[in-house]
Amino acid sequence: MDEAPEKYPGRRPHRPTDVQRRLVQMLAAEGIPQREICRALEIDPKTLRRHYRRELDIAAAKLESALTFHLLRIAGGRGAVALKAIRFALQSRFGWSEFAPRPPG
Structure with missing residues (x-):
């Protein structure tokens, strides 16, 4: 006797659980x-x-905010590391360049 063919050939459709959603967001x-x-x-x-x-987007926003907070905390310090953090923050977040012409005035 032949068995009835499966409704979905190949893998079954993925059905995310709440645990999997939390895991993806956390990782x-x-x-x-x-x-x-x-x-x-x-x-x-x-x-x-x-x-x-949705979980990937939320996680990306959380990671970006955590890294920005850490960078700004470092930039609030003193010394060469703080100066590098300030320059990086200005360049990456605000488009600043030491080579750009200065604004008139």
Whole structure:
């Protein structure tokens, strides 16, 4: 006797759980690369981006704010490291360049 064909050939559709959603957000917020998150969940990168877009976006915002806070804390200090942090913050966040012409006035 032949068995009935499966409704979905290949892998079953991915159905994210709340635990998986929290895991993705936590790992991404810590800066873990997407390929490593995929490995942990045993899913394809395309599946990760399709089903966890919101979690990835929230995690990216959390990571950026944490790094910015840390950078500004360092920039508030003294010495060469603080000066480098200030210059980096001005260049990356505000488009400042030491080579740009000075504004008139």
